[in-house]
Amino acid sequence: MLFHQIKCLVAKEIKLEIRNKYALGGILLYVVSTIFVSYLSFKKVINPSTWNALFWIILLFASINGVAKSFLIETKGKLIYLYTLVSPQAVILSKIIYNLLLLIVLSGLCLLVYSIFIGNIIQDLSLFLLTLFLGSMGFSSILTMVSAISSKTNNNFTLMAILSFPLLIPLLMVLIKLSRNAIDGLENWDINFLLVLMFLNVIIIALSYILFRYLWRD
Amino acid sequence: MNNYQQDSSIEDKKSYPSIRLDIFSNWWKIISILLVLYSIIAGLLIKVPAQPILHETIRNLFFHVPMWFSMMTILFVSLWHSIKFLRNSNVSSDIMASQAASTGMLVGALGLITGSIWAKYTWGAWWVADTKLNGAAITMLIYLAYFILRGSIDDMEKRARIAAVYNIFAYIMLIVFLMILPRMSDSLHPGNGGNPGFNAYDLDRNMRFVFYPAVIGWILLTVWIFTLKVRLEKITQKILKNE
Numbered sequence: 001m002l003f004h005q006i007k008c009l010v011a012k013e014i015k016l017e018i019r020n021k022y023a024l025g026g027i028l029l030y031v032v033s034t035i036f037v038s039y040l041s042f043k044k045v046i047n048p049s050t051w052n053a054l055f056w057i058i059l060l061f062a063s064i065n066g067v068a069k070s071f072l073i074e075t076k077g078k079l080i081y082l083y084t085l086v087s088p089q090a091v092i093l094s095k096i097i098y099n100l101l102l103l104i105v106l107s108g109l110c111l112l113v114y115s116i117f118i119g120n121i122i123q124d125l126s127l128f129l130l131t132l133f134l135g136s137m138g139f140s141s142i143l144t145m146v147s148a149i150s151s152k153t154n155n156n157f158t159l160m161a162i163l164s165f166p167l168l169i170p171l172l173m174v175l176i177k178l179s180r181n182a183i184d185g186l187e188n189w190d191i192n193f194l195l196v197l198m199f200l201n202v203i204i205i206a207l208s209y210i211l212f213r214y215l216w217r218d
Numbered sequence: 219m220n221n222y223q224q225d226s227s228i229e230d231k232k233s234y235p236s237i238r239l240d241i242f243s244n245w246w247k248i249i250s251i252l253l254v255l256y257s258i259i260a261g262l263l264i265k266v267p268a269q270p271i272l273h274e275t276i277r278n279l280f281f282h283v284p285m286w287f288s289m290m291t292i293l294f295v296s297l298w299h300s301i302k303f304l305r306n307s308n309v310s311s312d313i314m315a316s317q318a319a320s321t322g323m324l325v326g327a328l329g330l331i332t333g334s335i336w337a338k339y340t341w342g343a344w345w346v347a348d349t350k351l352n353g354a355a356i357t358m359l360i361y362l363a364y365f366i367l368r369g370s371i372d373d374m375e376k377r378a379r380i381a382a383v384y385n386i387f388a389y390i391m392l393i394v395f396l397m398i399l400p401r402m403s404d405s406l407h408p409g410n411g412g413n414p415g416f417n418a419y420d421l422d423r424n425m426r427f428v429f430y431p432a433v434i435g436w437i438l439l440t441v442w443i444f445t446l447k448v449r450l451e452k453i454t455q456k457i458l459k460n461e
Contacts, residue, residue: 149367149380149384152371153371154370154372163367165359166356166359166360166363167360167387169356170356170394170395173399177403192402193402196394196399196402204387207387207390214382215379215380
């Protein structure tokens, strides 16, 4: 039942996104133009720390812009319609899954364009892609939940930034450590960071699953 | 589901403790004053082991560390009441959760200040880019965002509900920042990253006799401040309601 609802809602989100392409196109263009601006000012970057930091900053801001709208654009009427049809768990999980798909596309494109313009210095690509996937998952779950919280307030765009930055920082610290390992291609890196990343993802998704039903109704 | 019940204790006069000092119900407040006084006096007077670099600043253990113990305790109280609010939608639980969080910010700020003064005399800087220090600072930011969130919702019931949800997230991040991340990376902070904590020294037996009472005393004092803030907030709400 829940699975079926989630499937329908994700399909609905994807259909909506494909019908008005401007939102998806806008966010992809945002990534490409940010990277191009960095390229114009940095040219090639070979210092691993700078490369890493720049990559995650671009991806962080693109993700916030991409995911922020997920609840902020929902109209009141549409939400009331959803209350009558599906369970709150289905709504939040479908949003998280949809945003995960969006962020996977976004981070894939970001990595591709970034390596073309700024240069590719990654030595352990598989670890980097794994980090990117887990990062997208964490970003999508935290940002979806924060978007749900801030859509209930009066000044929601300001609050989106205030609430999401501190909550994202632990995730970002672990991601930067892991991707630095992938760039350096170290043989024996600390597996604990991967475990903490997975733990964070699991706990945030579990909390969203439990707590969303207190959020969605006015 | 969430009918906003007016808490009976706001109406009920009996729930306010009487002004006269009642030794039997307020014994823990007296103990907290005695323990904090003892920890301040003994903390400045007892003989401490002479360690290189640390010297007399080792006494900061009696003032800095109890603040973080108190903060963790009072923020757990805040989390507890937030969960309680989501279960029973009682306005009293919301007042307790928000006041516990603000008391937590008070002791957290004291912890940052005492730590910063200590750092100036041992590391030579007010602030260093360290995992534990940055984690503490970001934790404060997360909880300050909690108050901004509360301020930006007008409807009382909605504010309490959404703030409670955010508070649960905030406490999880606090655990990650103060408990997990500092243990995983190098840190200058004593007790982390291979630096010895105070229990590493054999000589410190008599420091324990001050440290543990200081922790208990400050936790009790924080809880006392919290109960006062809750009473003040309840009276304020009552006045606003009668206006």
